[in-house]
Amino acid sequence: xxxxxxxxxxxxxxxxxxxxxxxxxxxxxxxxxxxxxxxxxxxxxxxxxxxxxxxxxxxxxxxxxxxxxxxxxxxxxxxxxxxxxxxxxxxxxxxxxxxxxxxxxxxxxxxxxxxxxxxxxxxxxxxxxxxxxxxxxxxxxxxxxxxxxxxxxxxxxxxxxxxxxxxxxxxxxxxxxxxxxxxxxxxxxxxxxxxxxxxxxxxxxxxxxxxxxxxxxxxxxxxxxxxxxxxxxxxxxxxxxxxxxxxxxxxxxxxxxxxxxxxxxxxxxxxxxxxxxxxxxxxxxxxxxxxxxxxxxxxxxxxxxxxxxxxxxxxxxxxxxxxxxxxxxxxxxxxxxxxxxxxxxxxxxxxxxxxxxxxxxxxxxxxxxxxxxxxxxxxxxxxxxxxxxxxxxxxxxxxxxxxxxxxxxxxxxxxxxxxxx
Amino acid sequence: xxxxxxxxxxxxxxxxxxxxxxxxxxxxxxxxxxxxxxxxxxxxxxxxxxxxxxxxxxxxxxxxxxxxxxxxxxxxxxxxxxxxxxxxxxxxxxxxxxxxxxxxxxxxxxxxxxxxxxxxxxxxxxxxxxxxxxxxxxxxxxxxxxxxxxxxxxxxxxxxxxxxxxxxxxxxxxxxxxxxxxxxxxxxxxxxxxxxxxxxxxxxxxxxxxxxxxxxxxxxxxxxxxxxxxxxxxxxxxxxxxxxxxxxxxxxxxxxxxxxxxxxxxxxxxxxxxxxxxxxxxxxxxxxxxxxxxxxxxxxxxxxxxxxxxxxxxxxxxxxxxxxxxxxxxxxxxxxxxxxxxxxxxxxxxxxxxxxxxxxxxxxxxxxxxxxxxxxxxxxxxxxxxxxxxxxxxxxxxxxxxxxxxxxxxxxxxxxxxxxx
Numbered sequence: 121x122x123x124x125x126x127x128x129x130x131x132x133x134x135x136x137x138x139x140x141x142x143x144x145x146x147x148x149x150x151x152x153x154x155x156x157x158x159x160x161x162x163x164x165x166x167x168x169x170x171x172x173x174x175x176x177x178x179x180x181x182x183x184x185x186x187x188x189x190x191x192x193x194x195x196x197x198x199x200x201x202x203x204x205x206x207x208x209x210x211x212x213x214x215x216x217x218x219x220x221x222x223x224x225x226x227x228x229x230x231x232x233x234x235x236x237x238x239x240x241x242x243x244x245x246x247x248x249x250x251x252x253x254x255x256x257x258x259x260x261x262x263x264x265x266x267x268x269x270x271x272x273x274x275x276x277x278x279x280x281x282x283x284x285x286x287x288x289x290x291x292x293x294x295x296x297x298x299x300x301x302x303x304x305x306x307x308x309x310x311x312x313x314x315x316x317x318x319x320x321x322x323x324x325x326x327x328x329x330x331x332x333x334x335x336x337x338x339x340x341x342x343x344x345x346x347x348x349x350x351x352x353x354x355x356x357x358x359x360x361x362x363x364x365x366x367x368x369x370x371x372x373x374x375x376x377x378x379x380x381x382x383x384x385x386x387x388x389x390x391x392x393x394x395x396x397x398x399x400x401x402x403x404x405x406x407x408x409x410x411x412x413x414x415x416x417x418x419x420x421x422x423x424x425x426x427x428x429x430x431x432x433x434x435x436x437x438x439x440x441x442x443x444x445x446x447x448x449x450x451x452x453x454x455x456x457x458x459x460x461x462x463x464x465x466x467x468x469x470x471x472x473x474x475x476x477x478x479x480x481x482x483x484x485x486x487x488x489x490x491x492x493x494x495x496x497x498x499x500x501x502x503x504x505x506x507x508x509x510x511x512x513x514x515x516x517x518x519x520x521x522x523x524x525x526x527x528x529x530x531x532x533x534x535x536x537x538x539x540x541x
Numbered sequence: 542x543x544x545x546x547x548x549x550x551x552x553x554x555x556x557x558x559x560x561x562x563x564x565x566x567x568x569x570x571x572x573x574x575x576x577x578x579x580x581x582x583x584x585x586x587x588x589x590x591x592x593x594x595x596x597x598x599x600x601x602x603x604x605x606x607x608x609x610x611x612x613x614x615x616x617x618x619x620x621x622x623x624x625x626x627x628x629x630x631x632x633x634x635x636x637x638x639x640x641x642x643x644x645x646x647x648x649x650x651x652x653x654x655x656x657x658x659x660x661x662x663x664x665x666x667x668x669x670x671x672x673x674x675x676x677x678x679x680x681x682x683x684x685x686x687x688x689x690x691x692x693x694x695x696x697x698x699x700x701x702x703x704x705x706x707x708x709x710x711x712x713x714x715x716x717x718x719x720x721x722x723x724x725x726x727x728x729x730x731x732x733x734x735x736x737x738x739x740x741x742x743x744x745x746x747x748x749x750x751x752x753x754x755x756x757x758x759x760x761x762x763x764x765x766x767x768x769x770x771x772x773x774x775x776x777x778x779x780x781x782x783x784x785x786x787x788x789x790x791x792x793x794x795x796x797x798x799x800x801x802x803x804x805x806x807x808x809x810x811x812x813x814x815x816x817x818x819x820x821x822x823x824x825x826x827x828x829x830x831x832x833x834x835x836x837x838x839x840x841x842x843x844x845x846x847x848x849x850x851x852x853x854x855x856x857x858x859x860x861x862x863x864x865x866x867x868x869x870x871x872x873x874x875x876x877x878x879x880x881x882x883x884x885x886x887x888x889x890x891x892x893x894x895x896x897x898x899x900x901x902x903x904x905x906x907x908x909x910x911x912x913x914x915x916x917x918x919x920x921x922x923x924x925x926x927x928x929x930x931x932x933x934x935x936x937x938x939x940x941x942x943x944x945x946x947x948x949x950x951x952x953x954x955x956x957x958x959x960x961x962x
Contacts, residue, residue: 130677135718165721193711195718202722289841290558293944297556300586301621306839330586330944368929370584396836397815415817417835422711426846428940483724508940519703519849519929521752 122383124156125227125255127446128170129178130163131474132202132240132455136276137283137424139232139262139433140196140287144189145439146230146260147178151186156447159533165198167231167240171213171541173220175531188524190436191514193424196526202541204240207247214247216539221248221255223534228256228446232439234263234274238454239478246454256446258474259454259474260438264421268319270472270478271456275438276421278279278507281321283423284310284365287416288325292332295412299361305352305403306363306459307413309396311420314341314388316484318420321450322365324504327404332496337399340484341368341493343378348399349406351494366399425521429510434467441469465506480517545577546648546676548867550599551584551591552616552683553623553654554660557697557882558704558845559655559856560683561617566860567611567651567681568599572607577868582645582952588618588652588661592962594641596952609945611857612935614845617947624962625661628668634923635668637960642676644668644955649677649867653860655684656684658897661874668874677867680895681859681877683843687738690901692877696859697842697929699852702742702843705731705786706929709746713753715782716833720782726773726824727784728834730817732841734790737905738931739763739841743786744917745925754780755916760790760819761905762914769820770827772915777830785818846942850931855888862890886927940961 129146131139138287145163150157162176163169163413169176176197178186189196204213221229229240229248238259245257261268266277288308295306312318316338326332333355337343355362370378379395394414403409434457441455459465488500496504550567551558564583571578583597584590590597597618599607610617625634642650650669652662659680666678681688688700709729716727734738737759747753754776758764781789791799800816817834824830855878862876877893880886902958917925936943 122852131718135715168721168844192714194714198721199718200722201719249772285940285944286846287840287844288943290614290845291839294556294839294843295614296553297620298622300589300619301623308840324941327939327941328635330939330941330946347828394818412838413836414838414840415815415834415836416840417833418715418724419708419729419835419837420711422715424706425707430940480707505939510940511934511937514930516932517750518748519706519851519931520710520745520748520751521707523710525751536656 121351124158126158126225127160127228127230128163128221128226128415129160130166130170130232131197131199132231132237133199134264134421135199135429136262136264137193137279138275138432140192140194141435142232142262142275142439143196144186145436146184146443148521149440149443150326153447154393157228158225161226162197166200166202167204168200168202170217170220171539173533173535174505176528177531180529181348181526182256183438185360185524185526189228190432191424192523203236204243207243209222214243215251217244218248218251218253220535222253224531226255230258230260230442231262232262234265235268235479235481236269238474242452242474242478252283256449256451258446258450259477260442261456263455264311265315266270267315267481269477269482272467273457273507275431275435277317278428279423280318280427280493281324281504281507282310283420283426284318284321284416285324286426287332288322288334288365289332290536291414292325295361296538301538302410304356304361304409304417305400305411307364307366307396307400307411307414309366309394312339312367314339314481315334316367319365319367320484320488320500321504324508333362335362335364336491336494336496337364337366337370338493339367340489341370341376343370343372348445349402352403352456364399365397366395368395370395413503424514426511427512432512437469445471448524450502462502462506465509547579547646548581548649548651548806549591549642549647550581550651551587551653552618552620553587553652554586554620555685555842556616556620557683557685558614558700559696559844559853560846560858561610561615562853563653563681563683563696563860564617566857567864570864574868578649579646582647582757582792583618585949587621587623588625588942589621589623589962591638591641592724592960594954594956595717596665597647597949601950602947606945607948612666612845614843618949624797625664628664635664635789637821638665639669639672639674640897641956643674645952647676651679651681651863653681653773655686656689656695656900657749657900657945659689659895663873663899666895670869675892677870679867679874680898681863681869682719682875682877685739686736688736688902690898690903693888694878694928696852696856698738699845699849701732701841703849703929704841704847704923705739705742705837706745706823709743709786710751710753712835715745715820716782716784723831724833725777725782725830726821726832728787728817728821728832729784730787730789730815733760733788735760735902737788738767740786740788741905741917742907742925743919744928745922754783756783756785758787758791758957759910759914763912766823768824773824775830785820787816789868790814790815837840845935848933849929850933851928853933858890865933866892883923883927884921886930908958
């Protein structure tokens with residue numbers, strides 16, 4: 121029997137609280153099939169590591185370190201924002217990938233990312249055949265944006281959703297306590313430039329047990345200051361306070377981001393602000409209400425300490441499934457999460473062809489947003505509920521979560537060629 | 542034996558993740574001494590509830606609901622920002638308090654708050670004797686600002702400290718993953734207008750196990766843009782990235798808050814921004830580095846989901862001690878946390894005289910801040926370490942923390958007088 125081919129794994133784009141759980145799934149599963157997969161090499165800083173032949177030898181990491189990836193947020197091998205151009209525009213890059221893969225006897229390509237990386241993965245699969253170095257290219261889904269098609273949801277999203285739902289509930293309790301004499305409006309800004317998935321999760325802060333007045337500002341709904349302020353006024357009159365969950369991607373009627381207010385400091389320098397202070401300021405100007413605002417930013421997608429158990433399990437499962445699919449001979453596919461039932465929640469992982477995944481953005485269904493544009497529907501709740509279910513706490517030492525840092529030892533270079541990215 | 546006197550309990554000022562744990566300690570302990578304490582009435586929205594005779598009958602809440610206060614953030618009875626003036630300026634308010642206490646047969650006054658409420662509590666004790674209605678007035682410490690004297694630390698602070706330390710670690714892992722091609726500087730804004738206790742906690746994100754390049758901007762240290770930018774540059778060159786923890790109270794050399802930049806929108810309207818975007822923008826202007834920034838705001842003090850176990854235990858303990866002190870006949874005192882040893886951590890609760898507590902602000906010791914002004918010393922670490930120790934997770938249902946809401950049933954009014962606050 122010939123020596124088994126090695127595997128290449130890379131993390132792409134914005135990282136999440138559970139992308140390392142996927143890496144854990146890939147590496148632990150590959151290690152179970154040592155007769156079929158050689159070593160797993162990871163790209164240092166994502167695909168850039170492949171282009172520059174900067175590979176990490178994950179076989180140097182012990183079992184315990186790899187297991188600890190499951191509870192460690194961020195990208196253990198480094199990620200990058202680097203979109204490969206189309207084959208026509210930059211064939212050189214794809215050829216370079218194959219050159220590096222050939223030099224290191226790579227037979228499996230696992231690319232862990234969002235829509236762009238699905239496209240790259242598909243192209244790598246195509247060109248590898250043309251260049252007569254066929255490899256099994258599997259895209260492994262990851263994105264807090266939750267915008268990949270076919271898969272019911274994307275690993276990474278469930279944990280952000282849980283973080284935003286929990287944080288919004290907690291802050292709402294706080295503002296409710298203060299509302300009599302002080303803050304009456306709390307604004308939290310959340311990620312999601314194109315779609316309101318994460319903002320929708322803020323709606324889960326309120327449920328039948330714990331009713332909370334919440335206004336959600338979705339990127340899907342053109343912002344109308346008058347309507348918004350009227351709704352704030354109405355809810356503050358009724359409940360004494362209100363929480364506003366605003367997506368960073370909210371646009372005004374002019375189609376421009378609401379956050380892009382052309383802010384200038386006293387010296388006339390441009391200042392980049394978030395959308396939360398802009399919205400909060402409107403509440404003050406129009407209603408004279410005292411506000412507080414928060415911008416969660418990276419905290420939301422890095423918050424492994426409050427990750428969703430469903431999300432961690434699915435992140436691991438798609439990593440494991442990716443390896444199994446590759447071993448079965450699948451190529452140019454993505455392990456997709458298929459929901460079989462919401463109550464009780466049942467799901468499986470099935471393969472989706474990459475040409476159906478690449479370059480397709482899944483938007484929030486219209487019937488997930490309430491008619492007034494400020495809330496979520498029962499359908500949306502049914503969708504989100506299982507994704508935030510369960511806690512999966514990391515281990516702690518002296519009060520702090522123990523997140524692993526790998527040694528990330530380099531694989532010896534075999535090519536003498538430099539490649540500029 | 543005469544009927545035992547009732548107790549009055551009120552929450553004051555900004556709420557915390559554990560102030561309800563103190564309420565739990567007060568109420569559960571009082572219920573154990575039914576022959577000595579009658580009912581515990583709570584002020585609806587703090588001391589305003591006493592002034593307006595808007596009292597809540599906590600005896601209507603069942604055991605389970607009171608127990609759940611221990612894991613519920615915010616102020617269950619409502620808090621307020623309402624500082625009673627001095628006796629000379631507004632004797633009427635103090636007399637009114639006594640009038641209400643007299644009407645409801647209150648013999649014990651438990652006031653749960655920071656420095657201002659310690660002062661109020663002391664005055665209530667004084668005037669009650671003058672008006673020949675002596676009550677036992679106990680101040681119960683609470684403040685995320687950690688600035689009360691005598692007590693080693695203030696309930697509420699440890700949980701914020703843990704939240705900031707954990708969040709900074711998580712976000713730092715995130716930015717480290719992205720730094721090769723994207724974000725290199727992450728800025729997190731934390732509370733603390735006058736003292737850098739909370740900012741200091743950001744330094745705990747980095748330790749011997751998990752080294753992270755962190756710059757802390759303290760309100761105690763005048764901000765020097767040149768020095769700050771040089772330090773960012775140095776750390777990014779060395780580590781590839783840096784995290785900046787900035788206190789909302791940081792001031793420039795002109796003595797003005799750095800956040801107060803006189804921001805104007807495109808229409809010339811004043812905009813209130815945080816200090817995080819201001820600092821982040823400097824990094825971009827001076828070094829051209831890509832940044833992300835977060836403002837934790839209420840999230841940090843409401844984050845019961847990641848509360849410190851030490852903090853929860855101490856919050857409960859000061860509530861319990863307050864009742865025990867009152868029963869022993871103590872008056873005008875505060876249960877203070879006394880540290881007996883840092884390693885191993887041992888503490889007790891002892892009484893501190895209120896006249897030594899009121900109107901004294903405890904600042905960070907100079908030797909807690911590193912010589913360059915950007916970090917914390919070993920001494921500071923030794924102080925902070927036990928305060929963030931241990932996890933104390935709330936119960937969850939369907940992925941969400943189950944925080945209790947009390948019924949807050951009113952006590953029947955006995956006075957026919959209105960009182961305007």
